[in-house]
């Protein structure tokens with residue numbers, strides 16, 4: 151069967167294009183889809199509309215991503231008319247919501263394949279059905295199997311590695327547990343084997359991924375806990391930089407805090423989503439920690455590694471959030487002095503408890519608070535960047551800078567973006583950069599020039 155599919159793809163020189171929405175988990179799912187398609191003989195298209203197969207990897211965490219997806223799929227009606235043999239596939243979280251796959255298939259009859267987040271391992275069979283048998287495929291039943299050994303197309307010296315799927319937390323605003331299912335950890339031996347193999351291909355930086363990495367191992371009998379996994383990876387592989395996301399404050403243990411400063415590869419950065427500075431709102435969000443507990447975690451982390459970068463997520467305008475609650479969020483920003491924060495206005499998600507809570511805030515109130523929060527966050531981002539002036543930092547070069555093609559961009563261990571003059575040969579390498587200028591989020595400097603003060 152697959153030989154027929156491979157022969158068809160090769161004979162017609164088929165190409166693909168993937169459009170990804172949402173988080174790093176989705177970005178990595180798209181790498182896996184590319185890996186499957188490359189293995190079947192597809193090649194990547196130069197332009198979306200030149201592709202023979204267009205895939206949309208969807209997100210349902212925010213209303214905005216859903217609206218964009220509908221617009222972008224709808225806009226392909228003409229493409230499908232002009233290129234009748236071409237295929238359109240839509241998959242991912244949004245398709246895993248009850249009834250969503252059927253609704254999308256009915257609304258866009260020119261979409262050929264629709265499937266949920268955990269069905270990527272069936273992609274080959276779905277393509278066979280669509281390309282060889284000419285059938286329309288709709289597959290969005292929940293599936294919680296962990297599939298090992300799927301190919302993934304990665305590029306560069308940084309790679310994502312999933313360690314746990316799903317989430318058991320049911321924060322009241324979040325749809326993830328409904329679409330990604332219960333927590334399922336991969337075996338530590340499989341994770342370490344994958345990282346070891348990646349190190350052999352030139353990868354030197356790994357980000358461990360999970361909706362809540364701190365739950366890692368709780369569902370596995372006799373396997374490692376998350377801190378043990380971190381130490382195990384550091385001990386057994388040659389990885390130079392290790393990161394993880396996302397970490398839930400309620401599960402951040404002393405043992406994990408102790409990894410900072412003692413595990414050599416663990417970078418001096420933590421992304422610790424707080425969501426609100428008001429304990430009352432945190433309770434309504436079912437976050438199961440208080441403002442005080444969060445502050446305690448940050449001071450323990452800074453006591454171990456004073457230069458650690460702390461980044462976070464905020465949701466403003468959660469149902470019932472008063473001006474006083476919001477002021478507590480602002481005062482938390484002042485107290486923690488975050489190095490960066492992703493900020494969002496609350497948006498109602500079907501199935502979640504918060505969607506039916508009374509006291510929903512108006513769009514105008516949410517926008518006004520978001521603007522005030524962003525302005526304050528930016529003050530601290532600038533202060534954080536200014537601390538690097540005159541220091542020399544170690545940068546893992548990622549790419550040509552998007553702002554200036556004569557420059558390269560990369561990140562410090564503390565996740566600061568750095569831009570400096572250089573050439574493409576240095577992509578993937580570690581470079582010492584002396585910082586002589588900072589803009590809001592980016593540090594600027596020159597490679598190999600050391601102003602004399604050692605930084606991170």
Ligand code: SF4
Nearest residue numbers: 317319320321324326
């Ligand atoms: S921890 Fe909360 S916010 Fe994060 S994925 Fe789970 S339910 Fe959503």
